[in-house]
Amino acid sequence: MYPTQDVIGMLKNIDHGDGITEIRLDRPPVNALNPALVTALDEAIGKATDDGARALVISGSEGLFSAGLDVPELLTLDEQGMREFWESLFGLLERIARSPVPIVTALTGHSPAGGTVIALFADYRVQAEGDFRLGLNEVQVGLVVPPAIHRALVRLIGPYPAERHLVAGEMIPAAEALELGMVDELAPPADVVERSVVWCRELLKLPRHSMSATRQLCRAELGALFDDRDALDIDAFVAGWFDEQTQATLKKLVERLKG
Template sequence: MLNLITHDAITEIKMARPPVNALNLELLRAIQGAIDDAVNAGTRGIVLSGAQGMFSAGVDVPALLTSDRAGVYEFWREFFVTCSKLARTPVPVVAAITGHSPAGGAVLSLFCDYRVMAEGPFRIGLNEVQVGLVVPECIQMALRRIVGTYRAERLLVAGAMIESSQALACGFVDELAGPEQVTTRAVQWLNELLALPSHAMLTTRALARADLIQVWADVDALPIDQFVDATFHPETQAVLQQLVARLKKKD
């Protein structure tokens, strides 16, 4: 599920669930555990990366569609817990977006401190609306923090998937690097940050992220039930079934 790589004081958590790093319960829980283990071991920073060409394809939709309501609730709660873990991690986290990053993959990157994306014909976006899913307010606010209110509205309502150059232009990602250099650049940026006076940097960081931390401090206070209800909406189920059928044709 994961490859853990040490870069001196930095821990790289590399998603490794072929072929597209689709997010299921096991991968989400593995990410959570790896973050906790790294922090407890004294890491000073974390890089979350994926495979070259594909950061994460987002939610494992075929698995989700075979789950009953309890299973869907369990999945979304674990997804939200993972977002919360990234938001509240006491050390800086950089998303090394090594390729395409739709939906859930893009969401995870929102909770990191910085985003380095592969340059080229790679797309990123919260395309939930295109597949019939509602984007909850707690995730919308995370995007608004990064790209601003109006730009977030346009991207979210359209379910837009934008190329890396567009993502850089609107602030969705902070910089681009060659596909083979994304993780290297993420580590470099993090090392530059960690070279600053630690107490001042970390305290300022905590203050700057206080709004995000407050919203995500208690996952069970988030409207997970409403999100599960929306997942079972007939229109959503129909669109997701069509998506799975298209995926099967590609196999």
């Protein structure tokens, strides 16, 4: 492992050798996804691959990968600002889905909502074992999961399990997430990043052309989710965000978080 380099104060790049770069979310206290962090992560992934990285690991702090969307900050945006944020979030997800190199999410702890969404589009997911939870709880805060995210979840765990999870919107314990196929392996919290790096290192031992071409073939449907921009249904999500009942639910959530 080589020295850490700060990336505009919210990310850290760590070179693990063998062409493997770790991009660590570093936005205290909970790595919440706001416009600046989403843009920074998108740009960091692009720069790392442009600079020759052969595999990437996206990680968080021990005990917490990301708490999801920064609801307090997003509530300050007007409709145009929220639309721009959602477009940038889809840009990040597309970047991950179409990445020319493998990406592993090292889920270093809890990973609700937006944290889980990022993981859905990666090649592989290593989850910290223990009393950690992840999943898509949009229904419980008055939101509807966009079609592309729904289809990415279905790709991992199947239509009916995805339906049951999304409709209830309940967080899933780590061990259950492994059984469902939402994550690929569990590791002790302190070992999640190392297990992610090991997975990358083993994959990179394969013949480069055949591995890359097969990977591209298998992931083509994931990237294709972003081909039709209208199908992303951004307008519907923004309208739902500003629905009176949804706004009231989100504001109550913020008050509970403050408490």
